[in-house]
Structure formats: structure tokens, C-alpha cells
Amino acid sequence: MEEPPVESPPEMPIEQPPAPIVEIPTEEPYIAPEPPVEQPPVPVIEVPTEEPYIPPTEEPYIPPTEVPTEIPTEIPTEEPSPVPSFTGISEHEVNVLYAIFNQMTPTGQAVSGWFTTYEPCSWTGITCENGTVAKITLNGHEFFCTIPTEFVLLTNLKELMLSNALTRGALPAGILEMPYLERLDLSGNMLTGPLPANMSSANLMALNLSDNLVTEEKQQALFNSQNTERCWNVDQNLIMLGIDPQPGLDGEIPPAIGNLSSLSYLNLSGNNLGGNVPNEFLYLYGLTDLNLSNNSQTNPLTIANLSLAERLLGITNHDLNGVVLPAPPTDTPVPPTDTPVPPTETPVPPTETPVPPTETPVPPTDTPVPPTETPVPPTDTPVPPTETPMPPTDTPVPPTETSVPPTETPVPPTDTPVLPTETSVPATQTSQPPTSTVVPPTATFTAIPSATQIPASPTPYSVIIVVMTATPQPV
Numbered sequence: 001m002e003e004p005p006v007e008s009p010p011e012m013p014i015e016q017p018p019a020p021i022v023e024i025p026t027e028e029p030y031i032a033p034e035p036p037v038e039q040p041p042v043p044v045i046e047v048p049t050e051e052p053y054i055p056p057t058e059e060p061y062i063p064p065t066e067v068p069t070e071i072p073t074e075i076p077t078e079e080p081s082p083v084p085s086f087t088g089i090s091e092h093e094v095n096v097l098y099a100i101f102n103q104m105t106p107t108g109q110a111v112s113g114w115f116t117t118y119e120p121c122s123w124t125g126i127t128c129e130n131g132t133v134a135k136i137t138l139n140g141h142e143f144f145c146t147i148p149t150e151f152v153l154l155t156n157l158k159e160l161m162l163s164n165a166l167t168r169g170a171l172p173a174g175i176l177e178m179p180y181l182e183r184l185d186l187s188g189n190m191l192t193g194p195l196p197a198n199m200s201s202a203n204l205m206a207l208n209l210s211d212n213l214v215t216e217e218k219q220q221a222l223f224n225s226q227n228t229e230r231c232w233n234v235d236q237n238l239i240m241l242g243i244d245p246q247p248g249l250d251g252e253i254p255p256a257i258g259n260l261s262s263l264s265y266l267n268l269s270g271n272n273l274g275g276n277v278p279n280e281f282l283y284l285y286g287l288t289d290l291n292l293s294n295n296s297q298t299n300p301l302t303i304a305n306l307s308l309a310e311r312l313l314g315i316t317n318h319d320l321n322g323v324v325l326p327a328p329p330t331d332t333p334v335p336p337t338d339t340p341v342p343p344t345e346t347p348v349p350p351t352e353t354p355v356p357p358t359e360t361p362v363p364p365t366d367t368p369v370p371p372t373e374t375p376v377p378p379t380d381t382p383v384p385p386t387e388t389p390m391p392p393t394d395t396p397v398p399p400t401e402t403s404v405p406p407t408e409t410p411v412p413p414t415d416t417p418v419l420p421t422e423t424s425v426p427a428t429q430t431s432q433p434p435t436s437t438v439v440p441p442t443a444t445f446t447a448i449p450s451a452t453q454i455p456a457s458p459t460p461y462s463v464i465i466v467v468m469t470a471t472p473q474p475v
Contacts, residue, residue, distance in 0.1 A: 088121040093133050097126075099150045105227040108143035132156040142166045142221075145231035147186070149173070156180055163208075164188035166221055168234045170243055171209075176201050176260075187211050187267070190218060193243045194251035195273075204260050210291065211270035214247040248272040250296070258283040267291040269319065274299030277323070279308055293321035300324050 086094045101114045112124045121128035127135035133154050139161055146169030151160060157178060163185050170193030175184070181201045185208045192212070225231075235245040244250060250272040257263075258280025264287060274296035281287075290312060295301055302324040303309045309325050312318060 086118050086120060088119055088128055089131060089133060093154065094120060096150050096153045097133070100148050103144060103146075103148045103150075105142055105145060105230050107141060107227055108138070111141050112138070112143065129158075135159040135161075137161040139163045139165065142225060142227055145169070145227070145234050147172050147175070147191075151175065152178060154178075159183040161185045162189070166190060166218065166225070168192070168231070168245075168247070169238060170194075170241075171196055171249075174198075176204070176207075179203070182206070184208070190214055190247035191249055192238065192245060192247055193249065195249060195254055195257075197254050197256060199254065199256040199259050201260060203262055205262050206265040207260070207263060208265070208267045209249060209271070210267040212248050213270050213272075218247075246272075250274075252276065253278055253301075255280045257281070260284065261286075263287055265289045269293045269295065272296045274301055277301055277303045277308065277312075279305050281308060282311055287315055289317040290315050291319040292323050293319045295322060297322070 097114065097120060101109065101112070104112065104114075114120075114123050117123070120126060120133070125136055125138045126133060127137075129135075134156065135158060136151070136154075137159070140163075143162070143165050144167050147162065147167055149172040151157070152172060152174040155178065158180055159182060160175075161183070164187070167186070167189040169191065171186070171191060173196060176196050176199040178201055180203055182203050183206045184204065185206070187208045187210045189212055191209070195209075222228075238245045248271045249268075252275035253268070253273060255278040257278065261283065263284050266284075266287060266289070269291045272295060273292075277292070292301055300322055303312065303320075304326060306326050306328075312320065313325075
């Protein structure tokens with residue numbers, strides 16, 4: 001008989017604990033970083049240094065070069081010379097420009113822009129001709145403290161313009177000896193010292209060294225200058241050289257200025273020049289514009305040569321204000337100091353005192369004989385001869401060879417009669433003065449005033465005709 005199935009007790013339900021409620025964030029879940037996993041070392045694969053075999057081609061095989069495995073830590077820094085890379089001018093002129101550039105002020109180097117390219121002919125203020133530096137123009141900025149002497153080394157330079165640049169110091173030696181220099185303008189600066197004693201630039205046509213005296217405008221520009229530290233020792237160097245640091249070219253104009261034979265424009269105004277102007281200015285035949293005004297007042301420029309003064313005053317454009325000129329000659333001659341006798345065209349009138357014609361004067365007698373107006377006719381009675389008779393001569397006395405030149409002023413007759421002498425003058429001792437008029441002998445000694453006007457001689461004195469007659473003596 002089958003047993004009935006035994007019913008197993010029902011299993012009791014097991015209570016499970018409530019599951020925790022996990023809030024799902026809206027943002028990305030935080031992922032914790034995984035711990036670092038140690039990677040096994042990467043095996044070093046040696047790269048073969050040799051290239052794989054290349055079958056020969058038509059070209060010859062070139063073996064590969066070995067590549068150094070060590071990299072040098074220091075790279076050699078060899079600076080190549082910049083001179084060969086410059087174009088347009090010679091290496092010598094590039095070196096000269098570099099020396100000039102090193103003497104520029106910081107302002108000058110910034111404004112010029114030199115040595116920023118390898119083409120010097122394109123730099124500021126430089127003009128080239130035929131592969132050389134021909135012109136340098138650096139105006140209006142404080143390019144230099146003093147004028148560099150290296151400018152003289154540019155032997156082919158034709159123009160140098162450095163005006164209104166506040167440049168100080170003296171003119172460099174040799175700047176007026178450059179053979180091809182045609183124009184030099186250093187005006188508007190504060191240069192000092194004398195002019196160069198040597199001048200031989202035969203091609204120089206224009207020289208302007210004016211306005212180097214200090215002005216308020218220049219002082220204000222120096223006060224605002226940014227190059228004070230660079231130029232502070234300029235005055236000290238001038239004092240050490242024995243040069244007056246006061247702005248303005250001083251001293252005398254040297255005679256060598258006559259060597260500038262091609263000069264047509266010369267301006268030396270606005271300086272402290274003084275002394276004599278040299279006569280060598282006469283050799284400047286082409287000078288058409290001259291200005292020597294506004295120079296030294298204590299020792300002004302002086303022209304002592306009258307010919308030089310006339311030459312300079314005859315220049316088309318001249319300004320000689322302040323220059324001492326020689327006094328022009330006067331038309332009236334200066335009389336002598338001992339006895340001044342002014343020259344007159346009218347002859348001196350004759351004096352009242354007659355001058356005897358003979359060298360031996362006849363002494364007057366005590367009894368005067370009044371003159372008669374009517375001439376005495378000759379007597380018919382012959383005169384007996386004296387102990388020493390003088391033979392009469394029929395030939396009249398010839399006139400003297402030297403005739404009295406006529407004058408415009410007639411000689412008036414004298415009022416004082418000639419007194420006869422008691423003793424007759426022997427004929428053998430005293431010769432009768434020759435006259436131009438033959439007077440017949442008379443019986444008495446009579447002074448006859450001249451009825452006709454006798455021309456006066458150049459010597460201012462009267463002429464009296466004395467008639468000598470023979471008087472019979474008692475026996």
C-alpha cells in the first residue's frame with residue numbers, strides 16, 4: 001500500500017534588509033584615478049649606423065657620412081666681419097663712416113639710422129657719386145658734440161653741411177685743405193677758437209662760418225638737451241688745449257685765405273674775429289658775396305690798405321658793418337707845417353718897393369731930382385771928353401737873351417724917383433744894364449718914368465729904367 005505523501009512544512013519567508021537608495025548625480029560621476037601601473041621597460045632598439053646596401057647605379061656610389069652621436073653643448077659664436085658685406089662704397093670709407101658714427105650723440109645715432117642696412121648710400125644725409133661719398137648733410141639736430149676729425153679722411157667729399165646742430169669745439173685741422181671740397185657750411189653752431197692757419201682747398205666756392213655766438217635760443221636748446229652727459233667734457237678739453245671755450249670764432253683772418261682762389265661766397269659774420277684784414281683778399285678775384293659784419297667790438301676788423309677797401313666795397317653783395325675802413329683822400333692838398341702857402345692861379349701882385357735890376361745897387365744922393373714928364377731932347381753942343389773918355393758907340397745896346405715873359409697884370413709906375421748920385425759910375429767898372437729900348441743920351445741925369453706898360457716878370461717886383469748920360473766936368 002502506498003504511503004501517503006508527507007507534506008513538508010511551508011518555508012518561512014526570509015526578510016531581506018532594505019536596499020540603500022543611491023542618488024544618481026546629474027553630473028558626470030567622479031572616477032577615482034587608477035593607481036599607476038608600472039610599465040615594463042621599453043627595450044632599446046639599436047639603429048644600425050650603416051645604411052642598407054644600395055645596389056650600384058650608373059652614378060658612382062657615395063658612402064654615407066657618419067652622424068655624430070654626441071651633440072655639442074657649446075655652439076661657436078664667430079662674428080663675421082661686416083665690412084665686406086657693405087655695397088656702394090669702398091671698405092676704407094665704410095670704416096671712416098663707422099668712426100664718425102661712434103662719435104655721434106645718442107640723438108644723432110637714432111636720427112641718422114646709420115648701419116641699419118648694408119647700403120651706406122641710402123643712409124640719412126649721405127649722397128654717393130661714382131662709388132664714393134660725395135655729400136654729407138646733417139643739419140638741425142645735435143648730431144655731434146664736436147666736429148669729428150675723421151671727416152678729413154673722406155678725400156672725395158665735395159659738400160659738408162653741419163649747420164644749426166649745437167656743435168661746439170674748434171674747427172678740425174685740415175678741414176680747409178680737402179682737395180675736392182666745394183661747399184662748407186658750419187653756421188648756426190657754437191664753434192670757438194681760431195680759423196685754421198692752413199687753407200688750400202682750391203675748389204672751395206662757398207664758405208659759411210657765421211652765427212657761432214651764443215644766443216638765448218641756443219641756451220634753451222642746450223638746457224633741454226638729452227646729450228648733456230655725453231658732451232659735458234667738451235669745455236674742459238678746450239681749456240686744456242688753451243682755447244677759449246666762449247662760443248664764437250676768434251683771432252685774426254689768416255693770410256692763407258688768399259689760397260681759396262675759387263671762392264665766390266664768404267660769410268664770417270657773427271663771431272669774435274678782429275685785427276687787420278689781410279691784403280690777400282685781393283687775390284679772391286671771383287668773390288661776389290662777402291659778409292664780415294658783427295664781429296669783435298673791442299678789436300674790430302680793420303682794413304688799412306686803401307686799394308683793398310675799394311676792392312671790397314666794390315663787391316656786388318657786401319656787408320662790412322663794424323669794419324674800420326681807411327679815410328678817403330681829400331681833394332685839397334695838405335699845406336706844409338712850416339710855412340703854409342696855398343696854391344693860387346692868380347699871380348702875386350708886385351710889391352711897392354722896387355727891386356734894382358743890377359746886382360750892385362746905386363746909393364741915393366742927398367738932393368732928390370724930381371721926375372719930369374717931358375723927355376729931354378738931345379743937345380746939339382758936343383760934350384768935351386773927360387780925362388778918360390768913353391768912346392761913343394753908334395751901335396745900340398743889344399737886348400738881353402732872356403726876355404721878360406708877359407703877364408696879365410701890368411706893372412704900375414713907381415711914385416718914388418730914383419735919386420742921382422754925386423759920383424758917376426765909371427763905364428769901365430760897371431757895365432750898363434741892357435735894355436730892350438734904345439734911349440738917346442741927354443745932357444742931364446734924369447729919371448724918366450715909363451710911359452708904356454712894361455710886362456711884369458714872373459718874379460713879383462717892379463722894373464725901373466735908369467738912363468745914364470755923360471755930363472761935362474769943369475777943367
